[in-house]
Amino acid sequence: MDNLSQLINRIGLPRLAAMAVVAVLMLGFFGFLIMRAQTPNLAPLYTGLSLEDSSAIVTELQTLNVPYELRGEGDTILIPRDQITTVRMTLAGSGLPQRGQVGYEIFDQQSTLGATSFVQNLNNVRALEGELARTITSLTRIKTARVHLVLPERELFRRERSDPSASIVLAVRGELSNSEIRAIQHMVASAIEGLTPARVSIVDDQGNLLASGSGDEAEGAMAGDAAERTLSYENRLRTRVEDMLANVVGPGRARVEVSAEIDFNRSTTTEERFDPESQVVRSSQLRETENLTAGANGQVTVANELPGASQNNGGAGATEQGTSTEEVTNYEISKTTQTAVTEAGSVKRLSVAVVVDGVYAADPAVGTDTYTPRSADEIAQILTLVRSAVGYSAERGDSVEVVNMQFAERPELAVPGTDANGGLLDFTRDDLMNGAEMAVTLLIALALVFFVMRPLLKKVMTPESQPLALPSAAELGHHGVLSADGQVIPDAAEEQRDKTPAWVANAKSMGETQLQTLKMVGNLVEENPRQAALIVRDWLGSAA
Numbered sequence: 001m002d003n004l005s006q007l008i009n010r011i012g013l014p015r016l017a018a019m020a021v022v023a024v025l026m027l028g029f030f031g032f033l034i035m036r037a038q039t040p041n042l043a044p045l046y047t048g049l050s051l052e053d054s055s056a057i058v059t060e061l062q063t064l065n066v067p068y069e070l071r072g073e074g075d076t077i078l079i080p081r082d083q084i085t086t087v088r089m090t091l092a093g094s095g096l097p098q099r100g101q102v103g104y105e106i107f108d109q110q111s112t113l114g115a116t117s118f119v120q121n122l123n124n125v126r127a128l129e130g131e132l133a134r135t136i137t138s139l140t141r142i143k144t145a146r147v148h149l150v151l152p153e154r155e156l157f158r159r160e161r162s163d164p165s166a167s168i169v170l171a172v173r174g175e176l177s178n179s180e181i182r183a184i185q186h187m188v189a190s191a192i193e194g195l196t197p198a199r200v201s202i203v204d205d206q207g208n209l210l211a212s213g214s215g216d217e218a219e220g221a222m223a224g225d226a227a228e229r230t231l232s233y234e235n236r237l238r239t240r241v242e243d244m245l246a247n248v249v250g251p252g253r254a255r256v257e258v259s260a261e262i263d264f265n266r267s268t269t270t271e272e273r274f275d276p277e278s279q280v281v282r283s284s285q286l287r288e289t290e291n292l293t294a295g296a297n298g299q300v301t302v303a304n305e306l307p308g309a310s311q312n313n314g315g316a317g318a319t320e321q322g323t324s325t326e327e328v329t330n331y332e333i334s335k336t337t338q339t340a341v342t343e344a345g346s347v348k349r350l351s352v353a354v355v356v357d358g359v360y361a362a363d364p365a366v367g368t369d370t371y372t373p374r375s376a377d378e379i380a381q382i383l384t385l386v387r388s389a390v391g392y393s394a395e396r397g398d399s400v401e402v403v404n405m406q407f408a409e410r411p412e413l414a415v416p417g418t419d420a421n422g423g424l425l426d427f428t429r430d431d432l433m434n435g436a437e438m439a440v441t442l443l444i445a446l447a448l449v450f451f452v453m454r455p456l457l458k459k460v461m462t463p464e465s466q467p468l469a470l471p472s473a474a475e476l477g478h479h480g481v482l483s484a485d486g487q488v489i490p491d492a493a494e495e496q497r498d499k500t501p502a503w504v505a506n507a508k509s510m511g512e513t514q515l516q517t518l519k520m521v522g523n524l525v526e527e528n529p530r531q532a533a534l535i536v537r538d539w540l541g542s543a544a
Contacts, residue, residue, distance in 0.1 A: 029448060033441065041434075042069055042078040045087060046097055048143060049075045053097035060091060125149055132188055136168070141180065143171040144205075149192065164195045165213065171205040179228060181210050226264045229345065234258040241354065241389050248382065253357040253407070258390070260351075264344040271338045278334040287326040350398040352390050356382060357407045374404045 045068075046057065054074045061068045061079065066087060069078040079087055091097070129147045136145040146169045152162040166188050170176075185197040201213025237258045245254035356379070360369040383402045392398050525532040 025448070029445065033445075041081045043081040043084060044071075045077045045079045045084060047076045049077065049097055051075075056096055057091060060094060060096060061087070064090065121153075125151060128192070132191060135187065136170070136184060139180075139184075141173050141176060143173060145170050147188070151192070163199060164192055165199045165201075166192065166195060167201045167203070167213065169203050169205065170210075176204075176210060177228075178225070182225075185211060226262070229264075230260060230262050233262065233347075234260050237352070237390050241352070241386055244385065244389055245354070245356070245382070248385070249356055255355045256386075257353045258351070260347060261349040263346045263348045265342075266344045267342045269340040269342075271336075271340075273336040273338070275334045275336070280332045280334070281329060282332040283330040285328040287328075289324040289326075291322040291324075347396070349396055350390060350392070352386060352398075352400045354382070354386055354400075354402040356402060356404050358404060371406050373406075379404055 046053075049057070051074060054070070054077065057077055058068065058070075061077075064087070066079055066083060070076070071078060129149055132147045132149075133145045136142055136147070148167045150165045152164065154161050168184065168188065170184075181202060182197065184202060185200040188200050189195045189197040199213055200211060201209075202211040203209055237260070238256045241256045241258075242254060245256070246252075248254075356374065358374055359372045361372060363370045379402055383400065386392075386402060387400050390398075390400065392400055
């Protein structure tokens with residue numbers, strides 16, 4: 001305890017306080033770093049949740065002992081990144097989040113015993129709306145969806161029946177294309193019996209009408225479909241030609257533009273042809289007739305009518321005999337019936353423009369690359385390749401042009417480290433954020449060390465030197481002595497000093513003065529040993 005007390009007295013309370021403050025700051029800083037390193041990396045589990053879904057999910061997370069954090073107004077929940085997949089699967093098994101939608105599970109949550117037909121029909125409509133909304137929300141570009149169905153019931157003894165209809169409100173990411181809008185219409189129409197895509201109206205969350213649902217947008221849809229099909233065909237040809245030329249002239253050294261005229265008219269042609277040269281006997285009929293007639297010169301008598309009158313009067317009359325032949329032949333003429341159906345989408349005319357860069361060669365004399373145009377043979381070969389790739393037809397009037405021109409900016413090869421496999425220095429957004437956070441923490445630590453801890457430590461280790469104020473011997477004079485309290489006392493032998501030689505008196509006076517000074521120093525050292533030791537230490541350090 002004595003040694004500890006001496007150490008405390010030697011160091012001093014201010015220095016002990018400064019050392020304690022430095023130690024607390026160091027412990028707090030390193031404790032913060034350790035806690036920050038142990039804090040899990042949080043990522044959004046779900047965003048855009050309703051308060052009901054957020055409450056249900058938080059309750060489930062508390063049951064699973066999963067740490068979470070709420071952001072915004074409770075519509076975003078963050079959990080550790082490595083547990084997102086497992087937690088989502090667990091919540092999906094529990095039917096969360098519902099996003100305010102009720103599906104077919106409504107029939108599992110209530111008993112049908114005693115339920116009226118009205119309640120059953122209403123639950124059926126609610127279940128259909130919820131299931132369709134969930135299906136639509138599963139699309140990439142859709143954030144939320146609400147579906148309203150109108151399913152009229154057919155009344156008894158009534159022939160007319162109203163068609164069902166549907167209205168959909170979507171919250172989208174960006175802007176939906178015509179094909180995506182039609183896909184939603186057809187998907188909803190296929191799920192409801194008797195519903196047609198033209199009876200499905202769609203509105204986005206900004207109040208823009210995407211599909212009227214009145215059935216009069218068929219022509220506009222067909223026009224949009226034609227434009228999309230044309231653009232898709234042009235892009236497919238351009239990509240095919242550019243990929244082929246990239247292997248010949250190099251990546252980025254060829255630009256291709258395709259313009260196609262496509263006939264979207266659908267026609268049906270029926271043609272019948274008869275060939276008179278191709279005759280086949282179908283049926284033939286032959287008829288022969290023989291006539292025999294006898295007369296008595298035109299006279300009619302009783303004698304002619306009696307039996308045997310003809311024999312008796314054989315030479316009296318004339319006899320007529322005739323034969324006729326009739327032949328009928330039916331022929332079958334060959335007939336050809338041909339029906340030709342021309343579907344929409346045939347190419348009427350195709351125009352392709354290709355611009356190819358030249359060749360760059362290193363010039364040691366100049367120190368830069370020199371540009372050299374491609375030869376006519378190379379251009380002709382490229383033209384042949386492009387015509388074969390796009391299906392060139394001179395009968396349609398297709399046009400394919402290949403021009404060699406120098407590009408304004410020279411295309412370079414692929415930058416290293418940008419391949420599909422990724423490189424060592426390919427960082428994700430999370431890696432960059434973590435690196436920035438570590439850099440900021442390191443800067444704060446360095447600033448704390450150099451601007452706070454270092455001055456405190458330097459002040460603690462620097463000794464406090466308070467030199468003693470000793471009177472100088474030159475200030476005492478030759479006719480007095482220095483007392484213990486530092487005052488000058490007149491010498492009693494002043495008269496005798498006058499009788500002695502001057503140099504003897506001066507030497508004696510200086511010796512007495514030095515003796516008194518040494519005695520005074522000794523007294524001060526005895527009274528203040530600590531300060532005296534510090535002064536001697538400073539003298540030794542200065543001499544060294």
